[in-house]
Amino acid sequence: MTEGHWHVTFCIYRKKGDQPPFYQDFPLEVDPDEYVLDGIERIWAFHDRSLTFRHACHHSTCGACGMLVNGVEKLTCITPIRAVTKNGGTIRVEPLRNFPVLSDLVVDMAEFYLRMEQAHALQVVPVAQSTLPYEPPPFPDDGLPHQRLNDCIECGMCVSACPIALTASSYQGPAALAATQQTYSLTGEKSLLSLVDCADGVWRCHSGFECTAVCPSNVDPAWRIMELRRQVIRHRIQRIFHQDR
């Protein structure tokens, strides 16, 4: 099914230093089955070497290439051009929202990573204990202790999509809360609950479920935030009756 090439305009958010941001158009001839990131790389390679963007693995594992594509958070390395525009159409590419823009499409994730660290986010989890909101694929029953990579690839797209993170900079955000839920369910570490039982934690969420919609990796942060609320409430009520900590 070769439909030949498409003519697509990449409309890219540009920003350097303290200069005001602007959008720059790059008309490109693309194969519609190429990914959005391929187009951005081609612009950098052949049209403008000053364009900055983050990427690494090209197969949705590193979480570096999250951007706003036509207003929606997308992992650009796995988003086919066909899925976001049509022949003769435009692809508007912007940096993630709710993060400071460092340069063009690159945002500052420092505080995001700090929050993940404070939530004791895990890199790997034992298969048997990975609480998932879906049925995980089966592992071979060979008697070996299997571990799986944690679903969260720390791309930050959930924070970018969150309508509350838009106004509340101190909100811990979906990724950190989801990580807290997972770590708590594995370790039972009570201090994690005190970290999130506050205005900037689980109670700031207003159930928009945008985080879950944009998550490229089955973390389902909204489900985890709700789960964490239940755990906080349960712990608080238990504390009234048992006085355990």
Next chain:
Amino acid sequence: MPGIQPKAREGAFLWLIKILAGLSIVIVLGIHFVVNHLVAPEGLLNYSDVVRYYQNPWVVTMEIFFLITVVTHALIGIRSILLDLNPSDSLLSIINLILAVAGVGAVTYGIWLALEIASRGQ
């Protein structure tokens, strides 16, 4: 750049109160509509109807309970919206004061009004 400094400001119980008050409102409002618009099909549309309605102590109790839950739910909700705007600690303490005064004021006024109306029956 600072990490998370958890500030209490809004905890599990405040949130639980909001949810429970919300559910009570749904239930009481349901009863209110059944009583006022089905049992009394013409509604309580004039002064003497209202006074007569308030002679029932259960009605007065329910209306006062309703008043307290609605005011509580509304004010915790407004506070939650304001918290979404990331207020500073000093601003939040002013907000808390204003909301507390508004809440106590509204409930006191409402209870006075309900008892005043009830007392006019005799």
Next chain:
Amino acid sequence: MKNNQPAPGKALRWFDPRHRQPGTWAFILNRITALGLTLYLALHLIMLGKLAQGPDAYDTFIALAKTPWIKVGELLVISAGLIHGLNGIRIALTSFGIGVTVQRQLFWGFLTLALLGTVIFGYFMFFVH
């Protein structure tokens, strides 16, 4: 460098439904109806003060409340109450981990109920009473 950061000044963008999911539409409706109902609560408490002024003051006020524009306003309040109350049930359920996977269907279901309720109330208010 700071143009993309969260800021309280961006509060109006809460209400921008473009590129958003049903969950955010529910959040937007909930927030608008919350503000509207709080305003109504304040007005309602003030207006009920007319009762304390005796039969004449209250009955004159009720006569005013029967004019069509006030009735449209009342219908808006009923509609807002239905939307906020039914969506509130959805939020309460999902917050306790119930129905999180069907929250979209819950939203559409409750919104349909709220609109249906508004139509029924509107019919009784304008054509029966």
